[in-house]
Amino acid sequence: MTQAIQSQAQWLIATDLDGTLLDHYTYSHSAADSTLRQLEAAGIPVILNSSKTRDEMLNLRQSLHNRHPFIVENGSAIFIPQGYFPHMPETAVENSGYWVLEPGAPRRRILEFLRIDSEQHGAPYLNFAAATPADIVAATGLTYAQAEKANRRDYSEPLLWQGNESQKRAFIARANAAGFSTLQGGRFLHVLGQTDKGAATTLLKNIYQRYSERAYRLIASGDGPNDLDMLKAADIAVLVRSPAHPPPQLTGHPDLIVSRNTGPQGWAEAIQHILSRRAQIPK
Template sequence: MQPRLVVFTDLDGTLLDHHSYSWRAALPALERLAANGIPLVLNSSKTSVEMRVLQCAMRVRAPYIAENGAVVVIPAGCLESREEEIVHFGVPHHELMCTLLVQRNAGARFRGFSDLSVHEVAKLSGLKEDEAERAKQRLGTEPLLWDGTDAELAQFRAALELEGLRLVQGGRFWHAMGTFDKAKGARFLLKRYQECFGNETVISIALGDSPNDQRMLEEADIPVVIRGVNSDQLQFSPARHAMRSLNPGPEGWNACVLNLLLEYGYQ
């Protein structure tokens, strides 16, 4: 019997081009997933409001995971949910900012999105200003630019860990966050899909391009590494064979997803 597939994907540098943020090169695979009713779960450092806009543009209707796992959103009608569900993990944003302020007062040199204007965020990230405004609406994480030395960064990371927080490197920014990660949200949703599909075999596919995606990829049945600036840092045990794209961004994403769909008998 044909297995049920659930696809989890990072966005920046993976499904979205690292420079233009375009996903158009992945359109054939996106259409094939939709035609076969295969859920595409966006799993990103982006905020919930950013991801709603992207889902609408891509014509994707499925649960999504925002801010590296800080929030899981299940829209009404998905996973047999009559109303929208919002599940929070980790500490709220205001508590996170209190801890970061203490570290800054102790000498940590960084700039977070909360410190930057909409214009500054747009300039640093390559986003348009309306997109940057949505990127600043955080629920449980804070993107940072580190302005100190490597040695100071190690001290900063250790200090955050003592407070139960983590510092994770993404494509452009460091992300200060709680003990949740992308994998936790993926596990939560995969369990819900398994309950929904009953006794049918469910195979999870995860795609990512940076160390921020490592745990999500390790949790998937099929990890797919999309070629990118930091993709060589994604390494797996000999027992886990990861698919690696030849091309970066949405072009590589498209090829890998189409190949996997054919492998599992989806036309």
């Protein structure tokens, strides 16, 4: 039985972008725009949580009219607009108008690992640092300008895997032994520090909680395996169907919604279903 949303709770929504809030093929978010406006009017923050870089996220936040903190590169860093909370969180640093928390690893360390590993075991993948803008455009469908932003990474490295599954498993084991994590996204295998979307979301939720007497509850939405840690951390988990792959397995979650439609249409459908439990939210 799906739990009722209680009026005394303060809700946060953490959401993936590609394939979830953005269409898998066109990257459009228009089908979700009305619901996003409704959430903003209701005072429910939408936290963008993606494998995308800071530069990519800044453009998208503007397009989405989003003013809230956001999480980049699969949980590697949290960007909080300065003054959003009464005080800067401990361990945060100031950077270009943001308070930044960095649970991930610097990209230079990841690239050094990839260099050494490739010398010993080969490189059955295309990684962004070694790719041309044209390579990234071909792999992602992004424009050249978007591809350049996608390659301005600080904390992670996406790999377009071109080897077999046995090679991938061996590579993942070597990355883990070297102190890194890997996450399989919709298109890419991401190498990053010992963090994930769920850990970063929980950290940010705890910061919100410090400044509220009401208990914060979390809705999380995503469509790929790299979203599972975020979905597991949520009070309500939303799996958005993809036109390109089946939903990842999320077993045992007490409140799981699987959308009927795909992408932003499916996202909006699921969020509206949740909001319908709460009559006081303006339509």
